[in-house]
Amino acid sequence: MLNLRIFEIMNRIEAMRSQEESIALIHNYFSKSHPVDVGSRSAMANWCDQIADTMSFSRETVGIAMSYLDRYLSSGKGQSGNSLQNKDRFQLAAIASFYLAIKLNEPIVMGIDYMSRMTRGLYSEEEIAAMERDILFSLDWRMFSPTPFDFLRHLMELLPESVHPSFAEDMLRSAEVKMEFAKSDVFFSSYKPSIVGVGCIMSAMSETKNLTQMELKGFCVRISTAMHYEQLPAGVLDVQQRFLMNSKPLESIVDKTCNTIEEGSFSPVCVSQVA
DSSP: OOOHHHHHHHHHHHHHHHHTSSSSSOOOOOOOOOOHHHHHHHHHHHHHHHHHHHHTOOOOHHHHHHHHHHHHHHHTTTTTHHHHHHHHHHHHHHHHHHHHHHHHOSSSSSHHHHHHHHHTTOOOOOHHHHHHHHHHHHHOOOOOOOOOOHHHHHHHTSSSTOOHHHHHHHHHHHHHHHHHHHHOOGGGGGGHHHHHHHHHHHHEEEHHHSSHHHHHHHHHHHHHHHHTTOOOOOOHHHHHHHHHOOOOOOOOOOGGGSSSSSTOSSOOHHHHHOO
């Protein structure tokens, strides 16, 4: 029998699942005819990570920014098609997505002039603002939706009460490290956030040595109940396998010759060289 706390968590998860259904699915928008490729996206995700670390932003804000970017580029609306035909436009779309994510999710107020300076003047305030408007209109102003991190945290609260807090913390930390790959790897963007969250937890569960078989089984039952799974969807297994393939320490792919903060610079890397 579920206690009141678990029942409330499952209700929140149900609300999140309903909310994610209102967001259009992302398709793989890369093609061989485009000069922009998966490497360009990974490079910009790493650039945003370095900015986030420098400014003490949450890495989750970067994940939200990449979600905005993916949704925009797969929308087919506004000027999104041009951003796949030109690397400068793609970079601008990524930067504007990051700026939106900062404004909507970080507690500080950052002026668009500062964002322009972070690009070392490569993009003007007017260019960033125009791209920001195009993204907002292309996404129909739907900027708040549950993220894989949201599902991960809520699902982790379903761990059996018998699990030692330190073991639960270790498992959550392992899952959060894995989730770092999700925002840099476009593979995950075509799956619903709930699928990515469950797949990440399943990957962490398969590697843990601290939970008993009864605790693991109890956790799986609660996840299945919360997600209304009679059996795990194929997407969860695909995502789990991808996480297991990438179970190495996260490494930046940004050019090492351009990753230091120079005196008078506002950007840890040269944005003009990363994508």
